[in-house]
Amino acid sequence: MGTDCLFCRIVAGEIPATIVRETATTLAFRDIDPKAPTHVLVIPKEHYADVATLAQGDPGLAGEVLATATTVAEEEGLLADGFRLMFNTGAYAGQEVFHVHAHVFGGAPLGPMLCR
Ligand code: 5GP
Ligand code: ZN
Numbered sequence: 001m002g003t004d005c006l007f008c009r010i011v012a013g014e015i016p017a018t019i020v021r022e023t024a025t026t027l028a029f030r031d032i033d034p035k036a037p038t039h040v041l042v043i044p045k046e047h048y049a050d051v052a053t054l055a056q057g058d059p060g061l062a063g064e065v066l067a068t069a070t071t072v073a074e075e076e077g078l079l080a081d082g083f084r085l086m087f088n089t090g091a092y093a094g095q096e097v098f099h100v101h102a103h104v105f106g107g108a109p110l111g112p113m114l115c116r
Helices: 006-011 051-057 059-075
Strands: 019-022 026-030 038-044 083-086 102-106
Touching (some): 006 026, 006 038, 019 059, 026 059
Antiparallel strands (some): 038 102, 083 102
16 A cells, blocks of 8 residues: 555654554554544554454454554553544544544543534
């Protein structure tokens, strides 16, 4: 995928990001436009368009994304009060970047699950 994909370019170091955790297969960095006091994005380094493609193509890697997200939540001090993981997937969810990413939100009460 490479140069066409914003998050592949962050993995490649071509676009700067505030990285909070890196493993052999995953990367976690702060969202450029945070929607909560803590807002971190967790991605697999390998390109998958969305969580459905990732879970069907490499469920083990999907688990590694969840594990990194949990470690980030722990390191950000979110485990006691709780946090939210979100994967926007496709048009109805308003997905904007088509390299799968888990949003890790926390640090304050997060409000209702969905706007109506
Ligand atoms: P989506 O709507 O696809 O679930 O979320 C995309 C997220 O990526 C948004 O929260 C947006 O603020 C974030 N984002 C977009 N461009 C960049 C960027 O260049 N760097 C970082 N760190 N986050 C970005
Ligand atoms: Zn990508």
